[in-house]
Amino acid sequence: MSTDLPATLPRYALVQRMLHWLIAVLVILALIAGGTIGFLGFEGMRATFGAQGTDFFYTAHKTLGLSILGLMVLRLIARLWFDKPPYAVPLSLFQRLASRTVHTLFYVLLLLVMPVLGVLATASGGFPVHFFHIELLPGFISENEALSERLFGWHRIVGITLAGLIVLHVAGAIYHWKIRRDGVMERMSLLRQRQ
Numbered sequence: 001m002s003t004d005l006p007a008t009l010p011r012y013a014l015v016q017r018m019l020h021w022l023i024a025v026l027v028i029l030a031l032i033a034g035g036t037i038g039f040l041g042f043e044g045m046r047a048t049f050g051a052q053g054t055d056f057f058y059t060a061h062k063t064l065g066l067s068i069l070g071l072m073v074l075r076l077i078a079r080l081w082f083d084k085p086p087y088a089v090p091l092s093l094f095q096r097l098a099s100r101t102v103h104t105l106f107y108v109l110l111l112l113v114m115p116v117l118g119v120l121a122t123a124s125g126g127f128p129v130h131f132f133h134i135e136l137l138p139g140f141i142s143e144n145e146a147l148s149e150r151l152f153g154w155h156r157i158v159g160i161t162l163a164g165l166i167v168l169h170v171a172g173a174i175y176h177w178k179i180r181r182d183g184v185m186e187r188m189s190l191l192r193q194r195q
Contacts, residue, residue: 011187016082023071026064031162036057067131072107088186105161117158121155124143124147
């Protein structure tokens with residue numbers, strides 16, 4: 001669409017851009033680890049990766065989840081602290097609503113829903129929550145296998161929802177980058193501005 005963009009395009013603050021890409025990588029890794037665990041199940045994980053490999057996947061998934069939560073808190077603070085850059089080319093009402101909806105869902109799912117479900121499912125299953133090999137949260141609620149399975153089921157559904165949102169987000173980014181060519185991608189880019 002637009003090829004007459006200004007030489008310097010509006011961008012998010014560097015800390016916001018760095019947090020965006022770091023969280024994106026960690027979320028994808030967490031979804032891969034969680035998806036592998038969910039697909040194979042505990043026994044399948046043990047048969048495929050052995051006891052040590054299974055422990056690695058579970059610890060990695062929990063560590064990634066807690067890391068994402070901490071970084072999302074920082075991202076929310078940065079979002080409230082820094083001004084949102086304007087769009088170089090105005091977006092339609094539909095595009096603004098779609099963008100706002102997807103971003104709001106990312107914040108709600110990553111800051112609240114996923115961590116709460118994961119921690120409660122783990123605790124009710126009788127397992128501690130680890131950050132690397134540090135036990136952060138012991139089983140602080142009573143063990144309840146049925147509740148744990150139900151919570152893990154919801155955690156899985158939210159993970160699938162999150163994967164779907166990522167696909168929508170990436171599709172939107174590609175649309176703005178390759179079709180509209182309206183400078184939206186540059187707002188979150190870590191690459192140097194063209195001069």
